[in-house]
Structure formats: C-alpha cells, structure tokens
Amino acid sequence: MGTPASLATSDGHIIKTVDLSKTYPEMDVPAVDRLCLEVLPGEIFGLLGPNGAGKTTTAGMLTTRVVPSSGQAIVGSVDVIRHPSLVKQLIGVVSQQNTLDRSLTVRENLYYHGLLFGLGTRKSRQISDELLEKFHLANWGDKSVFALSGGMAQRLMVARAIFHSPAVLFLDEPTAGLDPQSRLALWEILEDLNSKGQTILLTTHYMEEADQLCNRVAIMDHGKILALDSPENLKKSLGASAVLTVRLDGEKKGFADLLEREIDGVTNCREIQGGLEAHVASPEKLLPKVISKAEAGGYSVLDIGLKEATLETVFINLTGKDLRD
Amino acid sequence: MAIAQVPTRTTLASSWTALGALVRRDLLVLKKNFGEFVGRTLMQPLLLVFVFLYVFPKIGQGVGGGSRGATGGESAFATVLVPGVVAISIMFQGIQSVAVQLSQEFGFTREIEDRVGAPCPIWLVAVARVLSGAAQGLISAVIVFPIASVVHARGVQANLSFHWWIVVTLIPLTCVAMTSLGLLLGTSFEPRNIGLMFGFIVLPLVFLGGTYYQWTRLAPVEIGSFHWLQTLVLINPLIYVSEGMRAALTTTTHMHLYIIYPVVAGFGVIFMALGLRNFARRVLS
Incomplete structure (x- = not known):
C-alpha cells in the first residue's frame, strides 16, 4: 500500500x-x-x-x-x-x-468528518461553518441531529x-x-x-x-x-413523441388492437387501470381520430388525454413494464 | 477547495489520521455522556459490594466461611470480591461500549455505513472502536476500584496491596481483550438478540468467572475425583481476568501469572480476529 x-x-x-x-x-x-x-x-x-x-x-x-x-x-x-x-x-x-452520528451535534457531524479525512482541526472547523451556512443549517449547528x-x-x-x-x-x-x-x-x-x-x-x-x-x-x-x-x-430515440391515455368502458383488448391497426404511429398499447395507454409518433389531429374510431367500433370513451413522452415512456418501450413494477 | 481527481495521500497517512479521528470522536461522546458512563459503571459494583460486604455482615449472613473469628472470614471474602468486581467492571465496559453500541450502529441507526467510508481499511474502523472501548475500560477500573474498596461494614476490610508492574501491564491488556470480546459479541448478535446475548453469554461468564470465588478453591466441586467445575470454567476468559486482578491487587493465592498473561493475550487475539472477520462480513457484501 x-x-x-x-x-x-x-x-x-x-x-x-x-x-x-x-x-x-x-x-x-x-x-x-x-x-x-x-x-x-x-x-x-x-x-x-x-x-x-x-x-x-x-x-x-x-x-x-x-x-x-x-x-x-x-x-x-x-x-x-x-x-x-x-x-x-x-x-x-x-x-x-x-x-x-446520533451522538454528535449537527456541526460536530461535519467537523469530525473533516478530521476523519485528515483536514486538520482549523480547516475542519472553518469548512464546517461554511457548509452550515451554505446548506441553511447555521441555526441548527449546535442542535442534536434528532432535531x-x-x-x-x-x-x-x-x-x-x-x-x-x-x-x-x-x-x-x-x-x-x-x-x-x-x-x-x-x-x-x-x-x-x-x-x-x-x-x-x-x-x-x-x-x-x-x-x-x-x-x-x-x-x-x-x-x-x-x-x-x-x-x-x-x-428522441423512442420515435414516439407523446403518450396517449384513453379511459373507456368495456373490453379494452379489442380497442387496443383497433387503435394499433387503424391509426398510424400508435405503438406499445397496453392496459392500465380503467383504460389504455399507447405511445404515439405524432400527436397531431390524433384525438378526434381516436374518438371517431372508438364510436365506429362501439366503444364509449370516458376520458382521453395526451402527454409528452418521458423517460418512463422510454423505460416502458424498452422493457414493456412500468418503472414502479 | 480544488477537487483532486487522484488521491493526495498514501493509505498509511490517511489511515493514521482516520484512526485518530475515530478515537477522538468516541472520546468526545464519552465526555458528553460522562455522568451516564460513571453511573452505569458504578451501579453493579456498588450493589455487589453493598450487599456482600455491608448488608451480609450486618445481618449476620455468613460469607467467606467465617472461621477466623467475627469478621475474619468476611474480610477474606472482601479480599476475593474486590478484584473480582474490578474484573467484571472491565468486562461490562467492553460489552457496553463496543458490543451494545456496535449492534445498534449495525442495526437501526446505520451509523456504521458512514464510518466505514473513512479513508482507511475497514478493519481499522473496528480496531478504533476497540481502542476507545479499552480506554473506557481503563477509566472504569480506575473509578470502580476505590469505590469497591471503601464500601463495607465496620470491621470488614479487604486486604489490598498493589503490585504495580502487574497493574500497569495486566489491566491494559485485559481492557483490550475484553473490548475485543465486545467486538466479537457486537458483530455476532443482531440488536433484537441482545437480550439473548446477556442471558446466554454474559451471565454465565460472570457467574462462572471467578468474580466471587478463587479458582483454586473450586477443587472440592467434583464428581468422583474429577474437579469438573474447576476444569469447565477454564474456557471462561473472565476466570483469568479475575485471577489476574487478584494477583495485581491482593496477596491472596491466585493462578500463576505465567498462565494468566498468555491466556488473556491469547483470548484477546482470538476475539479480535473473529470480531474483525465478522465486522468485515457485516460491512461488505
């Protein structure tokens, strides 16, 4: 060593x-x-x-x-x-x-960390004070960390x-x-x-x-x-710029197939609580299209929405499951 | 401060300062809680000497054989008990300051997580705790001894005499060995099992550890002609500590020092080695 x-x-x-x-x-x-x-x-x-x-x-x-x-x-x-x-x-x-460290005050938690890393007493004291100030903990310096x-x-x-x-x-x-x-x-x-x-x-x-x-x-x-x-x-790599959510009564699987078949750029259609979620390439003029397809297919749409793609969308696209799963 | 992308100090240098800081932190906490420390250190010895050396003689409950006149037996018992009390104080300090503490830090406080981030090998974090625990053991020996030797009924007097060279070598060695035992126990028991540790390890150690009697006097406990108890207690490290304290603080008969020193040191090495191994296993995955 x-x-x-x-x-x-x-x-x-x-x-x-x-x-x-x-x-x-x-x-x-x-x-x-x-x-x-x-x-x-x-x-x-x-x-x-x-x-x-x-x-x-x-x-x-x-x-x-x-x-x-x-x-x-x-x-x-x-x-x-x-x-x-x-x-x-x-x-x-x-x-x-x-x-x-529950046995030390807020300031001592910082100070002893400085000593632990070999910064010396004076420097450790100085940096402790600076950090307490910077992290808005100056009034708590002498309090127990339990506070x-x-x-x-x-x-x-x-x-x-x-x-x-x-x-x-x-x-x-x-x-x-x-x-x-x-x-x-x-x-x-x-x-x-x-x-x-x-x-x-x-x-x-x-x-x-x-x-x-x-x-x-x-x-x-x-x-x-x-x-x-x-x-x-x-x-960007998704090729999907938005996420479509549709809430509806009745059979969801059939509606998902319908969406993917009938509307261009709809992918990753999956069931969520009370409805469906799908990735869409372009949100333009999408909502009227979805509603008319739904009506034509005999589905009654309760709610419909579009939101921007997020990293969660990317994750779902990659794994087919939720981040929270 | 500029951010260094490469280590600026050698492992040896950063370990040395880290060890110093870890011990300083423990001693600061000791200073903050000194009242509590003294209280818990003195409670047990005080009760022991109060019951055995004050109450028993007062109520005429015989201890120590009592064959040599009114208080002679009691004084002989006092001479045996006072070093024993110092011995268990040192042991309890090791368990309190290392085992109980560590088991909490591994458990619900998770403080150990941060401490092992110190820029030193992980085992050094455990060694630092043993060193500060040993210092606490020394302090407890120093405060318990005078209390244990002054509380007694009139006429009951422990016959004490200091053997300085034994005191200054054996007591520090004992403190390190007993805090190493604390390290082993603290890294072996989950916080929820601390009660088990006291019941199944600490109590047998204390009662079969020669605190209240001399090892040499156990010979009459036998089956056939086999001194089973005298043999059995040899696995108890506290026996050697109690006998060692008798050698250091009295002129009564005791085990040979050339047995006591190597055995206490040997137990210390074994406890420390197993404790460090457990510690690394608990910290690393």
Missing part, C-alpha cells in the same frame, strides 16, 4: 467499469451483469431503473461496499478492487438511510459527503421518502454543486429526477444497461 496508483486505463473518464459483475451468494442470477460504464468529469450521471435493477449494487461496488464478483472498476484513476482505501479518499457517499427534519438531515448528509471535496459524489436514491419541497431543494443543491464542477452519480427510480437533473442517464434492468444517453436523446 504505497503511493496512489495511477492507472492510465481510465482515459479521461472519472468512472470507468469494464464487465463489472456481482452475483450475491445463494443467488442464481447476477445483480449486476457485465456492466460497462463511463462517466465524464463534471457530469451528473443517473442510474435509472426499478427496484432490483442493480443500481444500488453498482453504486455499492463503486463505493467499495460491495465486492465485485468479476470485472474492473476505476474511480478517478484508482482501481476500486485493488485499492479500496485509496478510492475512499476520492468519493463522497450519501446513502439511502440516515447515517448521521432535524428529513429534508434537513438529507442536506446535512450531502454537506458531509462533499466536505472533503470528493472527485465523485455518489447519491443512492437521494430523494426517496422526501416531501416534494425538500426534493426540489435537494435538486437545486445538486445542480449548484454540479455547476461548480462536482461530478455526481446518482441512482433513482424517479424518472422526473433523472430527466430534470442528469446530463446522461443509464436505464438499467436486471443488472444490465438497456440504454444510455442524455434524457433528450433517449426520448
């Missing part, structure tokens, strides 16, 4: 994995299956997928907590598998659960994770369980950090979060990446 290992293989990427795999003991299928991932410095990179897709395992391997079964991973030019202790100098981690709301605790965890200026900030489902307001506040914080050059890798199953925040998104399912691009390009 000597000098920081400098591997040339990351070639400009701040995270690079080659065939990274993890199979947990007593599991037949790999949680992560030969994953190849490249993250550029300065990106907000999102791993989007349903529960069990392998996002958290991927983040776990990159943050040294999950031991890969095979493959390679490099973070900031350090081999994660061979030098986990060195990698920990380069990363900041915000986990799903609240892991704040914090969920959103505040989350902010403190982010402040703690960036304390030592990590090359990559990892966030695992950062807004799961937060109220909408706290979620927006956290997004703002992350965008602000990113604008100052912070590379961020986050896992999420909220498509809005990936859409809103990420420069690039890897859509994962069953341990594999199904698609990887910017949210805009992912949506």
Whole structure:
C-alpha cells in the first residue's frame, strides 16, 4: 500500500467499469451483469431503473461496499478492487438511510468528518461553518441531529459527503421518502454543486429526477444497461413523441388492437387501470381520430388525454413494464 | 477547495489520521455522556459490594466461611470480591461500549455505513472502536476500584496491596481483550438478540468467572475425583481476568501469572480476529 496508483486505463473518464459483475451468494442470477460504464468529469450521471435493477449494487461496488464478483472498476484513476482505501479518499457517499452520528451535534457531524479525512482541526472547523451556512443549517449547528427534519438531515448528509471535496459524489436514491419541497431543494443543491464542477452519480427510480437533473442517464434492468444517453436523446430515440391515455368502458383488448391497426404511429398499447395507454409518433389531429374510431367500433370513451413522452415512456418501450413494477 | 481527481495521500497517512479521528470522536461522546458512563459503571459494583460486604455482615449472613473469628472470614471474602468486581467492571465496559453500541450502529441507526467510508481499511474502523472501548475500560477500573474498596461494614476490610508492574501491564491488556470480546459479541448478535446475548453469554461468564470465588478453591466441586467445575470454567476468559486482578491487587493465592498473561493475550487475539472477520462480513457484501 504505497503511493496512489495511477492507472492510465481510465482515459479521461472519472468512472470507468469494464464487465463489472456481482452475483450475491445463494443467488442464481447476477445483480449486476457485465456492466460497462463511463462517466465524464463534471457530469451528473443517473442510474435509472426499478427496484432490483442493480443500481444500488453498482453504486455499492463503486463505493467499495460491495465486492465485485468479476470485472474492473476505476474511480478517478484508482482501481476500486485493488485499492479500496485509496478510492475512499476520492468519493463522497450519501446513502439511502440516515447515517448521521446520533451522538454528535449537527456541526460536530461535519467537523469530525473533516478530521476523519485528515483536514486538520482549523480547516475542519472553518469548512464546517461554511457548509452550515451554505446548506441553511447555521441555526441548527449546535442542535442534536434528532432535531432535524428529513429534508434537513438529507442536506446535512450531502454537506458531509462533499466536505472533503470528493472527485465523485455518489447519491443512492437521494430523494426517496422526501416531501416534494425538500426534493426540489435537494435538486437545486445538486445542480449548484454540479455547476461548480462536482461530478455526481446518482441512482433513482424517479424518472422526473433523472430527466430534470442528469446530463446522461443509464436505464438499467436486471443488472444490465438497456440504454444510455442524455434524457433528450433517449426520448428522441423512442420515435414516439407523446403518450396517449384513453379511459373507456368495456373490453379494452379489442380497442387496443383497433387503435394499433387503424391509426398510424400508435405503438406499445397496453392496459392500465380503467383504460389504455399507447405511445404515439405524432400527436397531431390524433384525438378526434381516436374518438371517431372508438364510436365506429362501439366503444364509449370516458376520458382521453395526451402527454409528452418521458423517460418512463422510454423505460416502458424498452422493457414493456412500468418503472414502479 | 480544488477537487483532486487522484488521491493526495498514501493509505498509511490517511489511515493514521482516520484512526485518530475515530478515537477522538468516541472520546468526545464519552465526555458528553460522562455522568451516564460513571453511573452505569458504578451501579453493579456498588450493589455487589453493598450487599456482600455491608448488608451480609450486618445481618449476620455468613460469607467467606467465617472461621477466623467475627469478621475474619468476611474480610477474606472482601479480599476475593474486590478484584473480582474490578474484573467484571472491565468486562461490562467492553460489552457496553463496543458490543451494545456496535449492534445498534449495525442495526437501526446505520451509523456504521458512514464510518466505514473513512479513508482507511475497514478493519481499522473496528480496531478504533476497540481502542476507545479499552480506554473506557481503563477509566472504569480506575473509578470502580476505590469505590469497591471503601464500601463495607465496620470491621470488614479487604486486604489490598498493589503490585504495580502487574497493574500497569495486566489491566491494559485485559481492557483490550475484553473490548475485543465486545467486538466479537457486537458483530455476532443482531440488536433484537441482545437480550439473548446477556442471558446466554454474559451471565454465565460472570457467574462462572471467578468474580466471587478463587479458582483454586473450586477443587472440592467434583464428581468422583474429577474437579469438573474447576476444569469447565477454564474456557471462561473472565476466570483469568479475575485471577489476574487478584494477583495485581491482593496477596491472596491466585493462578500463576505465567498462565494468566498468555491466556488473556491469547483470548484477546482470538476475539479480535473473529470480531474483525465478522465486522468485515457485516460491512461488505
């Protein structure tokens, strides 16, 4: 264990994995299956997928907590598998659960993190004060962490994770369980950090979060990446620009067949609660067409709507199922 | 602050500062909760010496054989009990400060998640906890000893004499060994099973750990001519600790020191090795 290992293989990427795999003991299928991932410095990179897709395992391997079964991973030019202790100098981690030190005050949680990362007492004190100010926690500095709301605790965890200026900030489902307001506040914080050059890798199953925040998104399912691009390009690649929803009485399967047969550009028609959802290539003059086809076919439409395609649409297109499934 | 894309410090350097910070954090928490620490440290020893060395002589309940006149037997018992009380205090401190704490941090608080993110090998996080636990064990030995030796009925007097070189070597060694036991127990039991740990591990250790009696006096407990109890308790690490405290603090008969030192050290090494293995298994997946 000597000098920081400098591997040339990351070639400009701040995270690079080659065939990274993890199979947990007593599991037949790999949680992560030969994953190849490249993250550029300065990106907000999102791993989007349903529960069990392998996002958290991927983040776990990159943050040294999950031991890969095979493959390679490099973070900031350090081999994660061979030098986990060195990698920990380069990363900041915000986990799903609240892991704040319950025995310490809000300020002490930051201060001792600084000491842990070798910043020295004076510098740690100074950075603690700056971060308390920046994360709007200055009035809470001397309070117990028990006094914090969920959103505040989350902010403190982010402040703690960036304390030592990590090359990559990892966030695992950062807004799961937060109220909408706290979620927006956290997004703002992350965008602000990113604008100052912070590379961020986050896992999420909220498509809005990936859409809103990420420069690039890897859509994962069953341990594999199904698609990887910017949210805009992912949506463009669909060939569908909108999602049609129709609520109707009666037999839905027949109506779905009718739509796909009779109207150009209707794809991925599937049943949802009380009606149907379908991807459409062009929303123009679509609604009158749908209604007239429905009437001609003897179906009574209760409600009809069009909305823009989202990453969820992309996910459904790729897997045939909901993100929430 | 500029963002470094490569590590700026060697693992050795970052581990050293991390170890220091982990121990400092634990000592700060100890300082914050010092009253509580003293309370829980003193409660059990105080009750033990109060009942055995004050109440029993007062009500004429015989302990210690009582063959050498009015209080002679009781004083002899006091001489046996005071080192035993110091021994269980050290053991309880190891269990309290490491086992109970760790099991909570692995369980509902999840604090361990963050601590193992420290820029050092994962095992060092556990070692840091053992070191600060050992420091707490030392402090508890220092505060329990005077209390245990002053609470007694008139005429009952523990016959204490310090063997300094044993005190300054054996007590720290014992503290590390007993906090290593705490590490092993804390990484083996889920928080919901802590009650089981006390019932099935801690209580037998205490009652069969030579706290209230000398190991050499167990010989009469026999089946045929087999000293079964005296043999059985040899698997209990607390026996060696209690006998060691007798060697350090009194002039009564005790096990040979050349058995006590290597066995306490050996138990310490085994507990530490198994504890670190469990710790890594719990943290990594």
